[in-house]
Amino acid sequence: MDIVPPENGLDDMPLLKRRRVSDCAARSCEASRFASSSSAILKHLWFPEGDIVLDIEQRLLKVHRKRLRCSVIFSDMLHIPQPSPSETDRIDGCPSVTLVGDALADWEVVFGWIYQKSDFLAKAVTFDILSGALRISTKYEIAELRQWAVTELLSRWPVDVANMRLNALPHAAEAINLAQECALPEILPSCFYALSVQKFHCSADGGRSHIVLSPNDLRRLIAGREALQDALVRVVIDPLTEPGCYNNASCGTCAPRRVEYWRTRLAPDPKSPWSTWLVRELEQMLRDDAFVGTLCSDCVHGHLSTIRWRHGRLRGAIPGFFLL
Incomplete structure (x- = not known):
């Protein structure tokens, strides 16, 4: 997981373009440097009250740290003392993390389980749901979700x-x-x-x-x-x-x-x-x-x-x- 550079605000553009905060002379170069890798907001997983931003396949998700603590990996990471806001790269006032190698569709499955578990468990279970849940729960050590996915796979x-x-x-x-x-x-x-x-x-x-x-x-x-x-x-x-x-x-x-x-x-x-x-x-x-x-x-x-x-x-x- 890599910390991404800071972003512009949300008021003036639909895309949040990555750039490093530096002196005024360098800002235009940095904006151009990151323009090709701009990430767009994923609206249904952008919670205004969220306190961490995830960048997955160039889509930005603003979610809640406490929701991510179901993962051993995220729980350990979030327990590490954090630098002061002035020393970290931030998006919309929140620290940002780029999840390299993950599929956005897999995380959408996982956040469905995290935020709306009863609705998630009531839905018909497709193979795409099972595979997404198993991949992310295995990689990030979400024990309860992995056990659910394993049970469903063993039933097939x-x-x-x-x-x-x-x-x-x-x-x-x-x-x-x-x-x-x-x-x-x-x-x-x-x-x-x-x-x-x-x-x-x-x-x-x-x-x-x-x-x-x-x-x-x-x-x-x-x-x-x-x-x-x-x-x-x-x-x-x-x-x-x-x-x-x-x-x-x-x-x-x-x-x-x-x-x-x-x-x-x-x-x-x-x-x-x-x-x-x-x-x-x-x-x-x-x-x-x-x-x-x-x-x-x-x-x-x-x-x-x-x-x-x-x-x-x-x-x-x-x-x-x-x-x-």
Whole structure:
């Protein structure tokens, strides 16, 4: 964070132009020097009674120091003894701070939370809101806001991929980058899995992941898709044989029906925007009472045991599939 030079007053111009206070002969040079980097007031975050000015992407925000104390970084900075007003650069009578590398949109999200928390929490949560809140709360150590963002992200990309739902599909690639930027590795398996089930030729996030992801993460995605495809093929080729599962016996009458059932359930749908969502299909098969009711009592146990075995092993293997 850099302290910016002092500004002119607000009465005579819509833009506050940066310049250093010096003798009269130097003022015209200094005004010209900073004219190219003039910053405009952001009206909805310019509070007349505010006591600190933030310059973010050449927009000026006049806010309250006490509101910024939710941040460990700002709290520490504001506790440092301040120079006298005559020794500091000021805008509209307030000390000014330039926040380098921050996005104005991210800070607008954060100030929505700071100033109108109840309204903020009542709004629909978009990915842009989540990403802005997480980036700023991580960088400036705003613990409460970060915890809110983490909780929301985990509801979309849970630690256990079995709990992943359709809302995990949009923005999965962006979520991978966000998780790495903001130290949230817990969501990575679900993010990669959400991308892997999407068909790249469809107009979905998977189709543009190569634009968003780094080469290393693209490699992870491709490796995971191949591993999932191999797992699916093994099941389709031999649905009733699962090494390590010792309770999957089937009688001669039920075996053909079970084979057909597995192959039909796991066959990709060419009209669907995603490929076989294997974890979800196995979950739904466990609850398919209609089919279970067609099996003899001896085969029911073997059928359900095989599904549970495959479901559990797959959930545990997915992070490794994506080289995580």
